[in-house]
Amino acid sequence: MTLDNIKVGNGGIIESIGGEGLLRRRLLDMGLTPNTRVEVRKVAPMGDPIELLIRSYVLTIRKEEASKIKLKEEI
Template sequence: MRTLKEAKCGETVSVAKLAGEGALKRRIMDMGITKGTQIYVRKVAPLGDPVEINVRGYELSIRKSEAENILLEA
């Protein structure tokens, strides 16, 4: 299964499920990223960290380590 870390710039993806446990998973959910949410990948920094995304009408920057825990629908 593909993760948000592997998504390309300009791509719109849908969240299949969240990996990880405890505080990390809760933090991702608090940002509004839940199952079925549409995410638009705006920019990826040259070294890949951070990833700038649009979620539910607002912009977020997340780390690669967080993006690895967001699994995408095929």
């Protein structure tokens, strides 16, 4: 299951970060590392990007980027 399919208000534990190069590195740098809890808080008015809660701060990424983040389970 990937992060872009998670319902607003739900979250999960990150299993792995896909993608490559700088994009992937940026996601990791921002704290989206395996075994971290992430929650989807909101979707932008036009359906993209999405708003996440991670490591007690708010981060926004596009669905395209979110589709590269695999979760273990939806909570």
